[in-house]
Amino acid sequence: MKIEVRNIYKLFGTRPEKWLDDAKAGVDKRELLEKSGHTLGLRNINLNIEAGQIYVIMGLSGSGKSTLIRHFNRLIEPTEGQIIVDGKDIMTMSKRELEDFRRHKVSMVFQRFGLLPHKTIVENVAYGLGIQGVSKSIRHEKAYYWLDQVGLNGFENQYPAQLSGGMQQRVGLARALATNPDILLMDEAFSALDPLIRREMQDQLIALQEKLNKTIIFITHDLDEALRLGNRVAILRDGELIQEGTPEDILLNPENAYVKAFLQDVNRGKVLTVGHAIKQPNVTITTNISPQNALKKLQHHGADYACVLESNILKGIVTHLDIIKADQARDKNITRYIHKVATISEGAELQSVFPQLLDNKQPIAVINQQDEFKGWLSRTKVINLIQ
Ligand SMILES: Nc1ncnc2c1ncn2[C@@H]1O[C@H](COP(=O)(O)OP(=O)(O)O)[C@@H](O)[C@H]1O
Ligand SMILES: [Mg+2]
Incomplete structure (x- = not known):
C-alpha cells in the first residue's frame, strides 16, 4: 500500500485533545462547535491508497478535503491517528527526513496555480529542482521537458500573467512533475477552470498518468470529475467518510441517501468511460x-x-x-x-x-x-x- 490513513481525527481549536473523546463518541460537528468552540475537521478516517492510482477525495465545501490532503505531506498534523507512506508513519519522521520527503517524494498542485509572478514559466517549473540542489542547466533541461509534456513548448520565457488559466495550471502540473515525485497531491486543481478547459485538463491528466503511473490524490467537489478521474473515490461529509469505492461501486451501490442525491445529476454516459x-x-x-x-x-x-x-x-x-x-x-x-x-x-x-x-x-x-x-x-x- 502506498498510503495508509489510519484512524485520523482532526479537531481545530485551542485544546483539541480535550474534546477528542467527544469526537470519538460521535458528537455532531455543529454541537461540538457550540459546546467547545472546536471545529471537527476529520472523524476516524481510514483509507488504503494503492500505488499507481488516481485516488479522488470528493465532498462539498467544508467537508474536510483540504484538511485530509494536507495530512499527506504533514502540513497538518492529526489530533490522533497515523499517515503511513511506503510503510513509514510520517509523524515519526525527523525534521531532516520530512524535508527530504517533501522535496523528493510528494508534490502539490494548487487550485490557484501558485505560480511566482515575477519568474518566467521555465523558472517556475525549475523552481523545485533548484531547492533540490540540481544545477541550472539540468534544471532548465528538465523544465523544458515537462513543459513539452503538458503541451506548453514555446511558452518557456513568458510570465504567468501572459497565460490563460488553463495554461497556468499546466505550468503548475509541470512544476509538480519536474521533481519526479511518487505522489502528486492535487487540491481542487481544476476547480477554477472553465468547464471546457477543465475537461481538457482531465483528459491530459489521464493521458499523463497512463505514462507516469504516479500515485495521485485528487480533490474535487464535483462528482462528475471524481467519477471520471478516480480509480477509487472517497466521499466525505462533515469530516466523515461516507462511502469509498470504485466509480462503478458508487454508481451502482450508493450507500445512503446523501450519495444517491449526488448521483441524480450525473450524466453517466458522459462521465464514465469505456475503461469502466x-x-x-x-x-x-x-x-x-x-x-x-x-x-x-x-x-x-x-x-x-x-x-x-x-x-x-x-x-x-x-x-x-x-x-x-x-x-x-x-x-x-x-x-x-x-x-x-x-x-x-x-x-x-x-x-x-x-x-x-x-x-x-x-x-x-x-x-x-x-x-x-x-x-x-x-x-x-x-x-x-x-x-
Ligand atoms: N485552520 C483551521 N482552523 C479552524 N477550522 C478549520 C481550519 N481549517 C479548516 N477548518 C474547518 O475544518 C472543516 C474542513 O475544512 P476544509 O478541510 O478546508 O474543507 P474542504 O477542503 O472540504 O472545503 C471546515 O469546517 C473548516 O471550517
Ligand atoms: Mg478545500
Missing part, C-alpha cells in the same frame, strides 16, 4: 502458439475464441473452429486464421459506444493510448452502468 466497462479476456494466446496448444487452452477454459496478443498489442481473435482447421491443415501456428476486431479507446465516453454496441455482435477490444489491449468491452457492464 472492461471485462478481462478468458483466453489469450500469442501468434506463434501451435494449434494443439491453442486448442488445449481454449478447451481448458471452455471458451469459443481466444484473443491473440503480441507484447500487449491485440492482433485479433481466433475462434475454436479456426484452430481446429489450423490443426487439421497441420499449420505450425495460428497466424493466418486471425480475424481483426473493432477497437475503441479506453478514454472514450461510454455513450460513444452505444451505436457500435447496437449494430455489432462481435467483441469490441478496448485499447489504451499506446494501443495496448486492456480487455473486452462488456455489454453487461455498459448496461448496468448506464441504467
Whole structure:
C-alpha cells in the first residue's frame, strides 16, 4: 500500500485533545462547535491508497478535503491517528527526513496555480529542482521537458500573467512533475477552470498518468470529475467518510441517501468511460502458439475464441473452429486464421459506444493510448452502468 490513513481525527481549536473523546463518541460537528468552540475537521478516517492510482477525495465545501490532503505531506498534523507512506508513519519522521520527503517524494498542485509572478514559466517549473540542489542547466533541461509534456513548448520565457488559466495550471502540473515525485497531491486543481478547459485538463491528466503511473490524490467537489478521474473515490461529509469505492461501486451501490442525491445529476454516459466497462479476456494466446496448444487452452477454459496478443498489442481473435482447421491443415501456428476486431479507446465516453454496441455482435477490444489491449468491452457492464 502506498498510503495508509489510519484512524485520523482532526479537531481545530485551542485544546483539541480535550474534546477528542467527544469526537470519538460521535458528537455532531455543529454541537461540538457550540459546546467547545472546536471545529471537527476529520472523524476516524481510514483509507488504503494503492500505488499507481488516481485516488479522488470528493465532498462539498467544508467537508474536510483540504484538511485530509494536507495530512499527506504533514502540513497538518492529526489530533490522533497515523499517515503511513511506503510503510513509514510520517509523524515519526525527523525534521531532516520530512524535508527530504517533501522535496523528493510528494508534490502539490494548487487550485490557484501558485505560480511566482515575477519568474518566467521555465523558472517556475525549475523552481523545485533548484531547492533540490540540481544545477541550472539540468534544471532548465528538465523544465523544458515537462513543459513539452503538458503541451506548453514555446511558452518557456513568458510570465504567468501572459497565460490563460488553463495554461497556468499546466505550468503548475509541470512544476509538480519536474521533481519526479511518487505522489502528486492535487487540491481542487481544476476547480477554477472553465468547464471546457477543465475537461481538457482531465483528459491530459489521464493521458499523463497512463505514462507516469504516479500515485495521485485528487480533490474535487464535483462528482462528475471524481467519477471520471478516480480509480477509487472517497466521499466525505462533515469530516466523515461516507462511502469509498470504485466509480462503478458508487454508481451502482450508493450507500445512503446523501450519495444517491449526488448521483441524480450525473450524466453517466458522459462521465464514465469505456475503461469502466472492461471485462478481462478468458483466453489469450500469442501468434506463434501451435494449434494443439491453442486448442488445449481454449478447451481448458471452455471458451469459443481466444484473443491473440503480441507484447500487449491485440492482433485479433481466433475462434475454436479456426484452430481446429489450423490443426487439421497441420499449420505450425495460428497466424493466418486471425480475424481483426473493432477497437475503441479506453478514454472514450461510454455513450460513444452505444451505436457500435447496437449494430455489432462481435467483441469490441478496448485499447489504451499506446494501443495496448486492456480487455473486452462488456455489454453487461455498459448496461448496468448506464441504467
Ligand atoms: N485552520 C483551521 N482552523 C479552524 N477550522 C478549520 C481550519 N481549517 C479548516 N477548518 C474547518 O475544518 C472543516 C474542513 O475544512 P476544509 O478541510 O478546508 O474543507 P474542504 O477542503 O472540504 O472545503 C471546515 O469546517 C473548516 O471550517
Ligand atoms: Mg478545500
